[in-house]
Amino acid sequence: MNVIVIAGQAVILLGLLITGFGVYTVLRLDSFYARMVVTSKVEAMGFVTVVIGAMIVSGLSAATLKLATILLFELLTVSVSAHAIARSAWVSGYRIRTVTTSEARRD
Amino acid sequence: MISGFYLAALAMIGVSTIGSLIRVLAGPTIWDRLLGVGLSASKITLAVIIVALGFDESYILDIALLFSILGFLVTVLLARFVERRGVLEGGTE
Numbered sequence: 001m002n003v004i005v006i007a008g009q010a011v012i013l014l015g016l017l018i019t020g021f022g023v024y025t026v027l028r029l030d031s032f033y034a035r036m037v038v039t040s041k042v043e044a045m046g047f048v049t050v051v052i053g054a055m056i057v058s059g060l061s062a063a064t065l066k067l068a069t070i071l072l073f074e075l076l077t078v079s080v081s082a083h084a085i086a087r088s089a090w091v092s093g094y095r096i097r098t099v100t101t102s103e104a105r106r107d
Numbered sequence: 108m109i110s111g112f113y114l115a116a117l118a119m120i121g122v123s124t125i126g127s128l129i130r131v132l133a134g135p136t137i138w139d140r141l142l143g144v145g146l147s148a149s150k151i152t153l154a155v156i157i158v159a160l161g162f163d164e165s166y167i168l169d170i171a172l173l174f175s176i177l178g179f180l181v182t183v184l185l186a187r188f189v190e191r192r193g194v195l196e197g198g199t200e
Contacts, residue, residue, distance in 0.1 A: 009112055012157075016119045019153070023126035026146065032139060035130075039142055043149060050153050054160055063165035067156070070172050074152070077175070081145055081182040088190040089138040 008056030015049030022046055031096055032089060040082035047074055113161035117154060124150040141185055148178025 022042035029035050051071045055064050124147050131143035152174045159167035 012116060016116055016123075016153075019123050019150070020119060023123045023146065026130055026142070027126055032136060032142075035139065035142060039146060043146060047149055047153065051156065054156050057160055058165075061165065063159070063168060066165060066168040066172070070152070070156070070168065070175055073172065073175055073179075074149075077179040078149075081179055081186070084183045084186040085138050085141050085145070088141075088186040089136070091190050092192075094136060094138065 004059065005057055008053045008058075011053030011056055012050050013053075015046050015051075015053055017046075018049055019043060019046030032094065033086065033096060036082060036086050040079060044074070044078040047078070109158075109161035113157055116157050117161075120150055120154045120157065124154075137189055138186075141182060141189070144185075145178060145182040148174065148181065152178065 022038055025038045025042065026035050029038065048071060051067055051074070055067045055071075058064050058067065127143045127146035127150060129143075130146070131140045134140045134143060152171050155167060155171040155174055159165065159171065
């Protein structure tokens, strides 16, 4: 239980807190596209933080390379899957019933 | 043996997974449910990573990569399916 392991576990704890806040926000917000933003940004940030903490804990080994592979794959696919869901909703005709910037009153 | 910190981390991930699945159950539209499925797949990947750290076995990380790929495929293919309303690429119906 040296200092590096404790530092890595602190980073993992930080990432889990970010993830928990993201899930709370997904449950709290009332608009689909707002939840979309939370999924694609906050959750990806929590995932990246947890994986970086795991890399710090495991040190220089084969596990770090595998974690780097997982991190690279997740960074590539989180945005793609979020875009796929949002495009599916938009193409299918789902819109938010709020005043957008083009309809708002201009001064 | 898995240590206390990793057990606590697994408990936190479990709470987050249950929150994501609540969004799957309560989502007003089908895309909210899809969003919850993607979120819980990401949480399961995190849980497998934490288990691999706790047992100090690096081969469990392959299963984490597998779960990551499966979550991506489920999300993208179901989103495409809903977007095309069940019609295949060049199919008639």
